[in-house]
Every structure is written in C-alpha cells, then in structure tokens.
Amino acid sequence: MNYVAAEGARPASGTAVPASAAESKSINDWLMRMHEASKKQSYIGTFVVSSGGAMSSAKIWHVCEAGQQMERVETLTGAPRSIFRHNDQVVTFMPDHKVVRSEKRESLGMFPELLQSTDGRIADFYKVRPEGVERVAGVEADIIALMPKDNMRFGYRVWTEQKRGLVVKLQTLDVDGKVLEQAAFSELQLDAPVKMDTLIQMMGKVEGYRVEKPVLVKTTASAEGWLLKAPVPGFKAMSCYKRPAAANAVAGEEPLQWIFSDGLASVSIFVEPYDRQRHDKASSLSLGATQTITRQLDSYWITVMGEVPMATLQLFANGLEHKK
Template sequence: MNLKLLRLLALAGCTLPAVGYVAAQATPAPAASAVESRSINDWLMRMHEASRKRSYIGTFVVSSGGAMSSAKIWHVCEGDQQMERVETLTGAPRSIFRHNDQVVTFMPDHKVVRSEKRESLGMFPQLLQSADGRIADYYKVKQEGAERVAGVEADIVLLVPKDNMRFGYRVWTEQKKGLVVKLQTLDTDGKVLEQAAFSELQLDAPVKMDKLLQMMGKVEGYRVEKPVLVKTTASAEGWVLKAPVAGFKPMSCYKRPATANPVPGEEPLQWIFSDGLASVSVFVEPFDRQRHERESSLSMGATQTITRQLDTYWVTVMGEVPMATLKLFANGLERKK
C-alpha cells in the first residue's frame, strides 16, 4: 500500500514507511502551553472520531515526485470494529483488506496472499490518551480557511513544525464531522512535497462489514504467506542510538527473518521511531558485497532514504522527514561493545 495512503489512514485513526552531532545539539522546541496542547489534541481527536463513526467509499489519488497513483477505498465501522478494503487502480493489481490489526494483501499476478498483523506505531490517537504531549511540543496548528474537496466542504488546517527536524502538513477535514479528505506534506520551506486527496467521496455509504470479511477470507487458489515478525528490542539485539533525535521516541522493534533458516543473530532488524505524526524506520542487516554496492541518499517526494555500511552491517534509514533528520539516525546508530 502506498505510504501516503497509510499516513492518511493513520491520521484518520487506523492501525495501519553527513550531518554531525552539532545538529543534534540544536535548541529543543519549547514545551507547548496547556492551551496549545489542548487545541492540537482536540483537533486530532476530532479527526480520529470522524473515522471511527463514518462509513465511506472513495477514490484516493496520490501525487509524489512527478508520479501519480490511485486506489479505491471502502471503509466501515461497527462499534469498535474497523474494516477496510483498498483496491489499487494504478500499478500492479493489489487488494488490501484490513480488519482491526489484521491485514490481508491479495497479489493476483502472483497468486499470493500475504496475511499479517500490524501494530500501531504509537501515533495519535493512542498518543493523546497518554501523558505524553509531544505532538503539541513539536507542532502548532494554524487555521487556513475552507475549500471544497471531492464534493464536500472542508476546513483547512496547517500543522507547522516548531523546528527543522520534521515536515509540516496541510490538512483538509470535512466540516461536519472532521474526516480527512486531503493531505499535503510540506518541506521546511513550505513547498508541497506530496499530495494525497479523495477525487470522489461518498459519505455514510452502505458498506457491509460482513461482506468485506467474506471477501477477505476467500483465499482459494492463492498461496498464503504469513511473514514472521519477532518482537524484540534494539538493545537486546546489540544496538543503541548514541544521542536521541529531538521529539522521536522508539515505538517498536522487530526481527524479520529473510530466509527459512536465517543465521541466528543475523536476521534483518527494523527499529521504528515516531514523534506522534512522522515516523522513521532503521533497518539493519548483515553486509552483502553483492547486493550492497555503495552508500547513497535518495529523495522521492516526502520519503527520504539513506544507506550506509557500519562495520559488517548494512543500515537503511527511511522516513518522511528531512534528510538531515535521517542522517542523525544513521550517524547515531552504534553497535554495543
């Protein structure tokens, strides 16, 4: 599923991608006042509640780095149960079903179905229900008027970062209930890096959860794969970050066996960080001279990627944050002695 689509769903409350240490010592963002924190948290929680209480069908379009992709979404809520079906309309055919934390992806070209559980990365709304108010510490909200999107009237709100360690967001929310209908990711100068929006949207659509569940379970004729994810901690695997990156906290860490018989202690590792809105993943795997040719940096829309060799390991850092922020993660990773 497209990273931007995942972010929009995350914003809607669903469970669903060489600077030295001088930059790391930059003055931290000032703590948010109680009023600021309440304002941004109330606004984010309104978006979350809008998704929980509304069913809809829509076509979702993503524009990033000169490329465009689209998908059709069916979304339904029944009590605490959340269900979605996403059909890609561009690129390789994919059908993605999500029931709460269970995600099933159909790949008809290969007759493969991938079934896995995906945990929340600790983004809101879970973050708002804790004592941690770091979203308001690192972002502020500005109202920017109203506009019509996909046939509905929407309020426009700007999420402005208080430092240069993260990107900003311009968000359009449907006026009556607050459902996210459009999202832009902005660089540190306010330039649009990526845009995601519904081109058509039917609110309160007659989507049936039982029908989607039946479709999700029809795996006859497909090879079912269940990727193995072993929950762990970076420390237990021998890794530390020498200095914290402002606002980003570790959310989860997994070992991802790449083969049926991985060498113990050499399974690829994914360490995930978040500031409550943006996330960064640090991947570590054994260095392979045939596959890992040279270190590189890559920007594609809002998604930034850095690769580097660290002793006998290959490190890939990826996230929708400024490249300088990724470099702090890449340069700060250290193997424990």
C-alpha cells in the same frame, strides 16, 4: 504560499519549545477528533496520491461496526493489489503472482495514519494555524496548517470534513512550505452502505493463491545490541521487530526494524547483515516526502527511511551504534 516566512525564522536545532497548556489542548483535541473520525466513519471513495512526480490512485471501502473496523483498498494504478484490513489483521492479494500475504500489524489508526502517538508532546514541536475552508470531493472541509517549530521535521496542511473531522486531503510541506506530497479523495460517499460481513467474506477467498504468513517478532533494539548515541529531538522509539530468518540464515542475524515517531512524522531504521553482492555503496535518495539513507556499519547494512528532512535522517544514520 510560504507559510514558514509568515511565521518568521525557526530555530535550526530540534530543541523543543514547550507549548502552553491551551496550545497543547487545542492541537491534541483537533488531532484526536480527526483520529476518531477515521475510526468511526463509513465511506467509499477514490483516493489519489501525488509524490515525486508520480501519481497513483486507489478505491477505498471503509466500514465501522460495533467497535470493529474493516477496510478494502483496490489499487487503480500500477500492479493490481487488493488489501483488506480487519482491525490489526492485514491481507494483501497479489493476483499477478497468485500470492496472498496475511500479517498482523499494530494499529496506529486507520487511514490516514497521521496520529502516531497521543503523549501530548506534539504541540512542543508543531503549531496549528487555521487556513480557511475549501470544498474537497464534494464536501466542505476546514483547512489546518501544522507548522514545525524547528527545521527537524516537515509541515502538514490538512483538510478535514467539517461535520465529523474525517481527513479528505493531506499535503506534506518542506521547510520552505512547498508541497512535497499530496493525498486526497477525488470522490467520496460518506455514510456509504458498506457491509462488514461482505468484506470479511472477500478477505477469506484465498482459493488458488499461495498464502504467506510472515511473522514479526517483537523485541527491543537494546536486546538486539543496538542504540542511538544521542536522541533525535522530539522522536521517541515506538516499536522494534525482527523478521523471521530464512532457513539458511545465521541465528541472531534476522532483519530488524526499529520505528520512531514525533507523533506525526515517523522514521524506520532497518538493519540486516551486509551482503556484498546485494548491497551497493552508501547512498541517499529523496522521493516526494520520503527520504532514504543507506550505509554499511561494520558487518551490517543500514537503511534509514522516513518523511523528515534529510538532515534529520542523517542524525539517525550517524547516531546508530552496535554494542559489541
């Protein structure tokens, strides 16, 4: 179904169309219900992602106790991975390499991380439309379409379990309403008897593994000498990090990640020193909903990546400037 055509033409620019108070409340109430359900619901399920012609799946154990959240994800396709997340602590086991990576991440909400901010501006850039009811993984789910008001961002179709609002299926839609990517539970057991203590014990069993603890240093793009010449409509800077430099790296040239969001979609700008042997010519790549642009800027190599149309990503890439 081409939901874009049903809504009529949208403005090509990213000029916000201010939402009415009722419209803002409607979309934010729904998003917050979905967000809270992901934080409070215990479940076990098999999750399948289809993107760019490839399919992957994982088993998820999720538990919430006394305000604490714990999640275990076991990949069922590709390289074996066990990922544990306890609040903002993430531990990834890679048995093929006998490596465990332990790191802290700012929590934007547990699976699915659709809601990136709660500043009330989402309704300025997206419309909500109910699209009926459907069974997914054995539960009745309400279907909601989140339709962009311009061509700067993709749309979403979201299935939420009727009683509590847990997201059970999510589609990312291009500007013509075609499905770019889909993620859904193929089986789901709600109120599953998952024990947080058991998962915490499993998370701590690192014997026989080399433990890596990369530390992200919080900073600002401005402090590192970077700016966007013009804001990209709807997108706000959320955070900026430096990764620890290698022992032989030049001070001040640590890789940088600058993260933006419009509340639903996110874009990351990665900056690192240009290396002629590692970095090829400028390129662009589309894989499912994820778009990537790479380019050289002075003595730096820039990678811009996000689930937005390529034209939007280009605004980030072209607008980036280094203060000398």
